[in-house]
Amino acid sequence: MLTHNWLYDAMLYIYALSLLFYFSDFVERNRQAKRMGTGLLIFVWILQTAFLVHRIISHLNMTFMTLSEYLLMFSWLLITVSLAISRFFRIELFVFFVNVIGFAVLTLNLFGIGQGASLARWEIVRHLLIVHITLMIGAYVAFTVGAVFSGMYLFLHRRLKGKQWTKSVQRLPSLEMIEKMMSRSALIGTPLLTMSLAVAVTSILTEGRYLLLLDLKVLTSFAALALYIVNVLEHRWFDRPGGKTARWDLICFAVLVLSLLLNRLSSFHGWS
Template identity: 70%
Template sequence: MGTGLLIFVWVLQTIFLIHRIISHFNLSFLSLFEYMLFFSWLLVTISLVISRFFRIEFIVFFVNVAGFAVLTLNLFGIRSGVSMEPWQLAREMLVVHVSLMICAYAVLTIGAIFSGMYLFLHGRLKSKRWSKSVQRLPSLDVINRLMYRFVLVGTPLLTMSLAVAVTSIMVEGRYGLLLDLKVIASFVALVLYIWNMLHYRWFDSPSWKTARWNLICFAVLLFNLLINEASSFHNWS
């Protein structure tokens, strides 16, 4: 599914890139928009080639994160014939950042609920304590698959949201904000989620440990919401 969506993105970018080149036949007059669009298209193309001939999932993942950041910057900040102030660009990118972050929180919340259900059912079955609530729950295998899939979707959403946020900070030139407590906490939560998923996938970590770490990661995200007052630019609450 992921590869299919990536191919769909590549086709759309290819069509749009060809249209821009045809409409600007003289390549010497191509704007920065076209050059950045071509750069983003090239990143997606390289990631597709890598995913087709090599099993290097890390490279494909990070190349697409970089391509997404470049494409976002290109669509919102570099428009042919239009000059935008850094604060205007940051404001438009803020909409993308907040939208992706809300989606990430929603999906990861459901993943945390399934994690709690897994730990509850696992504890009940291990101690052989049966109840009506246990009978109404699905099997451990079903809960485990749903838990893994929701976290697997939520983690890239969180990654893309942070990629847009970092890009907007760099556009404004306010690099000191990268050391903000809320930014650091967000990246800590992201690293924990990635580490937990890789540990489960590659090192056959027990599902109950994965569920417990999912709850710990989600607790870091909740803590991230509570420290808005300590943030220099997230103190809107």
């Protein structure tokens, strides 16, 4: 648990899950995913409202609000606005990125809920890094699976184009199935990487270690995220051929692996 307050922990975990569904709907126009994401976000809004009301009632002095309550109210307003936009307009990209900011603010607020409800500051920093690394590992797994499918796609496409009907070709699934799995891997990995980097930036800013934002590993990670987002959007919105998407997916994965290898040169949770 990130804090001793189960309500706050529940908000963070459910919020992260809702973002996964929202990103899936944003890319694939999946109504079921949108309903799941909206339902989870409404539940987060209810929990956040209850938490905020409890904090205000606990001291009943509306002339004084702590930084924690300001941040919590800011996050609550972001969710409220995004839900209103989602209800009356179809701007999924806006809703997704607004809630990435809301998630980062909610995470940042871990440092401000210390009136008996949270762990010591250094412990929260450590747990934030655990959350960051956990999300990053999930993204690595999804992108690795996607890279394998991308390699399979290019291999099978070349064999079929050259009419090389080998046993290895016969054992592979269809190009359509491989492309679908490749796409789903990107849909899972991209929001996980986005949230992981949001938590990392929150930790950096809160500790005041601003120079870490210029760390080579951090910059490379953001470059990999930008490439993945562009790759996903171009494939979905501009109907880019599967072969070109597969090649770009492997390039994105290479940048991500480079980011991992830069741990030795990084000041941000580097290891030898």
